[in-house]
Amino acid sequence: MASAALAACGDAPDEGKGGSAKKNDFLPCVLSDAGGFNDKSFNQLSYEGVKEAAEELNSEFKEFESKNENDYAGALENFVAQGCDTIVTVGFALSAATVKSAKENPEIEYILIDDAADNDFDGKKDADNIKPILYDTAQAAFLAGYAAADYSKTGVVGTFGGQPFPTVTIFMDGFKQGVEYYNKVKGKNVKVVGWQGNDKGVFTGGFDANEKATNTAKQILEADADVILPVGGPIYQGALTAIADSGKDVALVGVDADFFETDPNTKDVVLTSILKNMKISTKEAVLAAGEDKFDAESYVGTLENDGVGLAPFHNFESKISDSLAAELDDVKAKIVDGTIPVTSYLKKN
Numbered sequence: 001m002a003s004a005a006l007a008a009c010g011d012a013p014d015e016g017k018g019g020s021a022k023k024n025d026f027l028p029c030v031l032s033d034a035g036g037f038n039d040k041s042f043n044q045l046s047y048e049g050v051k052e053a054a055e056e057l058n059s060e061f062k063e064f065e066s067k068n069e070n071d072y073a074g075a076l077e078n079f080v081a082q083g084c085d086t087i088v089t090v091g092f093a094l095s096a097a098t099v100k101s102a103k104e105n106p107e108i109e110y111i112l113i114d115d116a117a118d119n120d121f122d123g124k125k126d127a128d129n130i131k132p133i134l135y136d137t138a139q140a141a142f143l144a145g146y147a148a149a150d151y152s153k154t155g156v157v158g159t160f161g162g163q164p165f166p167t168v169t170i171f172m173d174g175f176k177q178g179v180e181y182y183n184k185v186k187g188k189n190v191k192v193v194g195w196q197g198n199d200k201g202v203f204t205g206g207f208d209a210n211e212k213a214t215n216t217a218k219q220i221l222e223a224d225a226d227v228i229l230p231v232g233g234p235i236y237q238g239a240l241t242a243i244a245d246s247g248k249d250v251a252l253v254g255v256d257a258d259f260f261e262t263d264p265n266t267k268d269v270v271l272t273s274i275l276k277n278m279k280i281s282t283k284e285a286v287l288a289a290g291e292d293k294f295d296a297e298s299y300v301g302t303l304e305n306d307g308v309g310l311a312p313f314h315n316f317e318s319k320i321s322d323s324l325a326a327e328l329d330d331v332k333a334k335i336v337d338g339t340i341p342v343t344s345y346l347k348k349n
Helices: 042-057 069-081 092-104 137-151 166-186 211-222 233-246 278-290 324-337
Strands: 028-031 061-064 086-090 109-113 130-135 156-161 191-193 195-197 227-231 251-256 270-276 299-301 308-310
Touching: 028 042, 028 069, 028 278, 042 061, 042 086, 042 278, 061 069, 069 086, 069 092, 086 092, 086 278, 092 109, 092 130, 109 278, 130 278, 137 156, 137 166, 137 227, 137 251, 137 270, 137 308, 137 324, 156 166, 156 195, 156 211, 166 191, 166 195, 166 227, 166 270, 211 227, 211 233, 227 233, 233 251, 278 299
Parallel strands: 028 061, 028 086, 086 109, 109 130, 130 299, 156 191, 156 227, 227 251, 251 270
Antiparallel strands: 270 308
16 A cells, blocks of 8 residues: 555645644544545544544645555554554444454544443453444434334335444434334324334344445335435445336435535435534544543533434424424433433443
8 A cells, every 4th residue: 555645635724814824733533434525424523523633733735536445554564654643444344353453553643433342241342542423323313213204105214224233233223212202292193114123123234325224225215115224435326326217206315414514415305414523523633632632531412412413304394293393402401411322332221
């Protein structure tokens, strides 16, 4: 893997624009998983967080976009060789490679997005110089499930994932719990297809926007679902194709980022999005490292600390019930104070 591929990004600020021509010598570096930095999802958000932190610190940064898992170890070795002070790795798929690199380089600070760095599952981090950044997305997905159930005209909503990793199924768990809570308080019987819990559900087997993603989405729509939640980076693009081909009035629920803002192709179909505020949390972690305030304690994003949330309804504002917004505010408050328990792999009630 050529070191030239890990080029430094960003020119020195123009002094005439209020910046300083002298660069900070702190060097953060960011490594994507196979989804790439243009996935309009978690890789892109994390990249933007590193970029904004570097700009604020007046430092350069390095990036490498993985094509597959075979790139991880070599990219990390090159980051180390090029003097990276803090290395951000994006996604659970990079956990093992990150832990190995961190153990071999205890002087470097690592920030691991969306994984606890606990590959031996003993409840402890595998390396002291890793800061895990995690998100209890089930809480926000619960709100999305409630909203989807309220919006559905067919009484069927659906979800599917890329692969049954905890950071994927946490969305599906929360979504299902939200639908079930809606049914309980409203006396309804909205069904969830594509996810039964306990790793039993519909998955594409990967995270590519390919024919398998489209066919999997079609499978969900053929079960009469009129709201669909694809979980797994670019696979939502397969759902967009399936929705267009169906000729039906189907709403999409986005994940990680607000799809309405990040992908104009979704504007007519996206009901809302389940947000992980990855850009902000990544930026703050890198800024702390750049200011010699690196904190290796795990961060968990919740509704209470705004680490997760629900995007606006945008073009669907006029299509949802008049009472839904107020109901969601009430449900959110009860999740935060513990009145409504939401279970996930991060929090067992």
